[in-house]
Amino acid sequence: MRGVNKRFGDNVVLRDLDLDVDPGERVVIIGPSGSGKTTILRVIMTLERPDSGTIEIGGKHLYHREGPGGLKPANEKQISKVRSDIGMVFQHFNLFPHMSSLENIMLAPVKVHGKSRDEARERGMELLEKVGLADHANHTPGELSGGQKQRVAIARALATEPAVMLFDEVTSALDPELVGEVLNVLRDIAEEGATTMMLVTHEMGFASEIADRVVMFDHGQILESGTPDELLRDPQEQRTKDFLGAVFEH
Template sequence: MALPTRQVIEARNVSKAFGENTVLKDISLSVKRGEVVSILGPSGSGKSTFLRCLNRLEIPDSGSIKINGKPLGYREEKNKLYELRHRDLARQRRAVGMVFQRFNLFPHHTALENVIEAPVQVLRRPKGEATRNAMDLLERVGLGDKAGHYPSQLSGGQQQRVAIARALAMEPDALLFDEPTSALDPELVDDVLQVMRSLAHDGMTMIIVTHEINFARDVCDEVVFMDGGLIVEKGPPSQVLANPQHERTRRFLKMELSEDL
């Protein structure tokens, strides 16, 4: 039976400041189950901060975020919101996995051990079950033969694919990617993007902060362009990338595409 189409992530009027620097200004974005959304924009536009707000690594100053229809970080009772206890928040955050720019693998664990750590420690899965699932995931990202390798023995692209497998091991409803290829040598980027293409093909809900214009054009259902803490423009790739309506979007895309030549 097909899952109903509904909002997995719903952000409404989210704002965030660090001291006097307002990084997010009234941001609203909804992502349905199975959708892939890319967020483009120059450095300092608020992209990564917004992503971190979506799984409570940063707490917005105002606005609301719902995951699967429930307020992130709160329980709702008689039209009032009460902050969740740490354990309940951790359970809620499992619905939204995060893949970071710098991999963040445990250096003293093998690839396999990195992938099984959270299912065993957080989900309390039996180690044998977690190991079988982790091996399936490593095969899925093309690293079944690297299960016993430590991060220092892997390329940056391989480490990032382990990080993706680790996020998938928690069986999230959505994955957030924070510039997952920006720390990689150019020849290593394609392997990571191919894994992400496969996830999109399989129906994984994803929000991807990226500078990979071609990936956004080919894979994403919606493209969001941010600048100065604002969503300047959003829509299907055929609109935002091929026929942007705002001059700021046009200038950014022209610069990005010229750097790729």
């Protein structure tokens, strides 16, 4: 991300944001509510368009294309092509209620990536096995707990084999006793090491365990960043100290 700006009316949510994430790196984004954390993920996922700046995924421009005289706006076809390398898991699952767990996972591989239904079904069952829900393949979301729904949502995001996975507060809508089962799935993905992960979370213990780098965000900008040891245990900025003090106290 280079010089990315995003505003909603008079509210500037991202300010001249520069951010690099290496292939396979796990970056956790922390910060107070309203600081712009979720907007970073939504802009990368093309759910919100930046007002200015550029974003590249794997060396490919997301919102632009090279043209005579420099960068031009990309068309929808190019945006979709680059976006197909990205998966996102939301706070509120967003599963289709009338479809089974397996059908939810099969949808994008078949409709977007042109896989056969047999291929998609086989991959879907592998992923349900991975998240510990193979025996819930035919259950609809209404028959699942919150933690189970979120695990299906993670399997669905993995089904297209994205290079980059975005996770937006994926445990915040869950009852406390269900948080652990979802974090365990994220740990498994992280340990495999092939997927670049960006996570917005308030789970600081989990962040310290999983992150290669923690980024503190405030007022649409990166305030400071470092390893979990550096940022969570010895922050340099007073704003970070105050934020972490409030989180750990809570």
